[in-house]
Amino acid sequence: xxxxxxxxxxxxxxxxxxxxxxxxxxxxxxxxxxxxxxxxxxxxxxxxxxxxxxxxxxxxxxxxxxxxxxxxxxxxxxxxxxxxxxxxxxxxxxxxxxxxxxxxxxxxxxxxxxxxxxxxxxxxxxxxxxxxxxxxxxxxxxxxxxxxxxxxxxxxxxxxxxxxxxxxxxxxxxxxxxxxxxxxxxxxxxxxxxxxxxxxxxxxxxxxxxxxxxxxxxxxxxxxxxxxxxxxxxxxxxxxxxxxxxxxxxxxxxxxxxxxxxxxxxxxxxxxxxxxxxxxxxxxxxxxxxxxxxxxxxxxxxxxxxxxxxxxxxxxxxxxxxxxxxxxxxxxxxxxxxxxxxxxxxxxxxxxxxxxxxxxxxxxxxxxxxxxxxxxxxxxxxxxxxxxxxxxxxxxxxxxxxxxxxxxxxxxxxxxxxxxxxxxxxxxxxxxxxxxxxxxxxxxxxxxxxxxxxxxxxxxxxxxxxxxxxxxxxxxxxxxxxxxxxxxxxxxxxxxxxxxxxxxxxxxxxxxxxxxxxxxxxxxxxxxxxxxxxxxxxxxxxxxxxxxxxxxxxxxxxxxxxx
Numbered sequence: 001x002x003x004x005x006x007x008x009x010x011x012x013x014x015x016x017x018x019x020x021x022x023x024x025x026x027x028x029x030x031x032x033x034x035x036x037x038x039x040x041x042x043x044x045x046x047x048x049x050x051x052x053x054x055x056x057x058x059x060x061x062x063x064x065x066x067x068x069x070x071x072x073x074x075x076x077x078x079x080x081x082x083x084x085x086x087x088x089x090x091x092x093x094x095x096x097x098x099x100x101x102x103x104x105x106x107x108x109x110x111x112x113x114x115x116x117x118x119x120x121x122x123x124x125x126x127x128x129x130x131x132x133x134x135x136x137x138x139x140x141x142x143x144x145x146x147x148x149x150x151x152x153x154x155x156x157x158x159x160x161x162x163x164x165x166x167x168x169x170x171x172x173x174x175x176x177x178x179x180x181x182x183x184x185x186x187x188x189x190x191x192x193x194x195x196x197x198x199x200x201x202x203x204x205x206x207x208x209x210x211x212x213x214x215x216x217x218x219x220x221x222x223x224x225x226x227x228x229x230x231x232x233x234x235x236x237x238x239x240x241x242x243x244x245x246x247x248x249x250x251x252x253x254x255x256x257x258x259x260x261x262x263x264x265x266x267x268x269x270x271x272x273x274x275x276x277x278x279x280x281x282x283x284x285x286x287x288x289x290x291x292x293x294x295x296x297x298x299x300x301x302x303x304x305x306x307x308x309x310x311x312x313x314x315x316x317x318x319x320x321x322x323x324x325x326x327x328x329x330x331x332x333x334x335x336x337x338x339x340x341x342x343x344x345x346x347x348x349x350x351x352x353x354x355x356x357x358x359x360x361x362x363x364x365x366x367x368x369x370x371x372x373x374x375x376x377x378x379x380x381x382x383x384x385x386x387x388x389x390x391x392x393x394x395x396x397x398x399x400x401x402x403x404x405x406x407x408x409x410x411x412x413x414x415x416x417x418x419x420x421x422x423x424x425x426x427x428x429x430x431x432x433x434x435x436x437x438x439x440x441x442x443x444x445x446x447x448x449x450x451x452x453x454x455x456x457x458x459x460x461x462x463x464x465x466x467x468x469x470x471x472x473x474x475x476x477x478x479x480x481x482x483x484x485x486x487x488x489x490x491x492x493x494x495x496x497x498x499x500x501x502x503x504x505x506x507x508x509x510x511x512x513x514x515x516x517x518x519x520x521x522x523x524x525x526x527x528x529x530x531x532x533x534x535x536x537x538x539x540x541x542x543x544x545x546x547x548x549x550x551x552x553x554x555x556x557x558x559x560x561x562x563x
Contacts (some may be wrong), residue, residue, distance in 0.1 A: 014193050016142040059422060066116075075118075075122065081116075085111030224259035287532070295360075366385055373509050454499040464488045
């Protein structure tokens with residue numbers, strides 16, 4: 001049901017607020033990790049699972065809860081997700097052990113996965129076609145902004161909380177807990193606004209039967225696939241590094257194979273199911289939806305992998321602290337904030353295909369610009385690449401979402417949005433995992449060269465450097481007395497020096513430049529895919545109003561305001 005002119009913008013503001021919370025939470029926590037580890041004396045695997053528990057749960061339930069929102073009501077699903085996310089945040093902030101924190105992050109993830117597809121569905125249901133590009137432009141800008149605000153806000157909250165006076169008044173002596181508590185007032189406010197301002201909607205074509213078999217198959221496939229990519233760098237992609245193994249082989253290949261088998265079984269089952277399937281495979285007969293899904297995976301694969309690399313470079317090579325690293329990415333945020341709404345407006349007027357292809361091309365160029373890092377790069381040299389990347393991201397996200405969902409009926413937007421969000425999330429997970437492998441592999445080859453350039457470094461110590469980098473050194477392995485680099489070098493007859501430090505930084509820089517070039521190729525590939533997207537020309541207000549009326553009368557089930 002379309003909203004009035006004033007209420008639809010309030011709906012948009014509420015949805016943008018919610019998606020900002022979801023994406024922000026995935027970023028602010030990373031800056032608090034070292035402090036949380038010290039607080040709970042946590043291990044490195046436990047630290048990883050503080051993030052992975054949220055990431056996995058979020059990905060697994062997106063399709064199911066998106067489709068369920070079509071059935072029970074999108075507003076209801078959004079409110080339930082918002083309540084769960086806010087409750088999970090409160091529990092995380094009050095956790096007394098790392099085990100509790102991991103468990104409570106699961107609650108957050110379920111809440112986020114209920115909210116995310118509902119935000120897209122409710123925006124689509126509230127805006128007529130000729131205004132959706134603009135609305136989704138603001139949604140995309142706020143969504144992307146959270147990835148940039150997160151590091152700065154997380155660092156600030158972890159270090160100072162809300163200041164000594166407020167911290168004392170609230171009785172909070174550990175400021176890192178604010179990275180979770182900060183969600184509480186905003187979550188409550190968003191819930192109250194959504195209760196009164198957001199109209200309910202659901203699809204008339206959707207029944208009330210839950211596809212339990214489909215839910216089980218899809219959830220298991222997504223879980224195994226995401227888990228495999230998340231744990232691949234730690235467990236080993238083929239040869240077992242640590243943890244469970246199958247005759248010396250890592251369990252990761254078995255996980256990915258099982259995910260593929262379950263995914264194929266899910267598709268076969270959904271093809272045969274005639275009543276209320278979890279995913280309407282007929283959606284993929286629409287060329288824009290199919291290509292948009294592929295392009296979304298490629299885009300998030302390259303983009304999130306690249307965004308993941310920048311903080312590593314800034315902190316490991318340039319020695320910039322987390323708070324200032326986040327500050328350096330403000331130009332990215334500003335460019336995204338300008339480009340995303342502008343792309344939505346241009347898409348409404350002229351059609352989104354040209355804007356989308358241009359945006360992906362700009363993203364590819366930004367990665368080429370980033371592939372020129374040096375060990376002495378000045379922070380101000382990062383401004384231009386970040387501005388170009390922000391502009392490319394803003395130009396890409398909005399029209400890609402709009403074009404992908406352009407042929408989907410109102411009744412099916414929840415399931416379609418959930419599927420779209422799931423594939424993008426998987427693309428992001430794959431990007432971070434595989435780019436980490438590319439980075440580490442490139443460093444191993446590069447450090448062999450640069451270690452030979454260190455004057456007086458014996459061959460045994462050169463091998464120590466190679467082994468150290470292969471084990472994840474420079475960006476994640478603590479330098480403790482027993483197994484740290486200094487101890488290893490001492491046993492090899494050498495000691496830490498400026499020459500060794502420079503060799504490590506050069507190997508990191510060489511590898512990150514190569515990895516950014518891979519990201520540029522991936523961006524160009526996404527642009528090539530989108531050349532085959534069917535163009536949806538801009539509509540006049542009169543044409544859009546007529547289409548909106550037909551869409552409402554044919555597809556959307558009115559729901560009483562109080563229902």
